[in-house]
Amino acid sequence: MARITAGVATSHVPALGATIDHGKTHEPYWEKIFSGYEWTREWEKGEKPDVVILVYNDHASAFDMNIIPTFAIGCAERYKSADEGWGPRPVPDVIGHADLAWHIAQSCILDEFDMTIINQMDVDHGLTVPLSMMFGQPEAWPVKVVPLAVNVVTYPPPTGNRCYALGEAIARAVTSYPEDLNVQIWGTGGMSHQLQGPRAGLINKAWDTRFLDDLTADPQRLRHIPHIEYLRETGSEGIEMVMWLIMRGALGDKVKELHRHYHVPASNTAIGHIVLEPTP
């Protein structure tokens, strides 16, 4: 039987990918960010997950203004790195787990989550940067990936509560998959940042810290944070944190925090990273 063994969250700032691709991770500005991921890189070598369900948002790459799915699950065999305007990132193709992905899609639909099924798409920095942060620059990614793209660009995005509940449904889907698989779920994006207008550059460390604390201490509070609070307190792009709640919802009632890293800034953004383990 497949099982979800851990949840990982991380920001997915595009500049982190560029820094890795250009070999600049040891520059002082970037080193302060990357050093906080060394623990996780070692831990992942021991954990050896078979599959990562990778919750992210597409940044106007695979989905333009013609089709805006709220929850889209990638059921393809493989995904190429998207050309976001400076050429595709030089990373390996992302290999899907089509069978598990279709199983999750079917299970979630019967569980009343109306998923959009994607059989062909390119994946942008939202998905490839987290893989690079956790696994560096391998010849091939050491895991298969089920991409789960969430609309957090065109309003309204899904509520935090809906995201959390989807996570719970994904957990039910995974545990009903017959093959013995070690599955992790990652929530990506955030933390506080605003990429537009005169208010750009907004960071709220106190709010972010409480969010990180409550992933363990009080996840039921987090699922009811309204969109307007993310916007006011964490900047217009801080709304990405609803995606962390899909990850959290999939881990069950109680979790143990194994690792945390928080740093300001990476480009315009507060970097947040946490590793959680479900506990009985």
Place this chain on the structure above:
Amino acid sequence: MTAENPKQDIHEYLAELEDIPGTRVFTAQRARKGYHLNQFCQSLMKEENRQEFRKDERAYMDKWDMTEAQKQALLDRDYNRAIDEGGNVYFLSKLFFTDGKSFLQAVGTMTGMSPEDYQAMMVAGGRSPDGVRSIREGK
């Protein structure tokens, strides 16, 4: 489990989104206004389109059903105006990258600060939310 969520009134929800200083939330209204502008930006994901755009920006943009104000905002690289015209930053980022600019460089131009001052503000911990949470309540 507390699966129940109080249903939000759509009118109150949308009104609140307009109450944040210096921020344009990408609502349906903006998405409709900016449809062609954003689709133009997304076309820059193809190298052949970037080349054609660089050769003659105006001529390439004339192929898109944008208003004059939208085209001018983009030609001026005035991203606040582009957002007022319905642009979304993730679509606009295809233009940043076509120009060889990072998010940090392009986003900073919207604040009225110099690139150096903006970068210094970020390194010092970013902009505080104090005073820029709500227009109505001035806090």
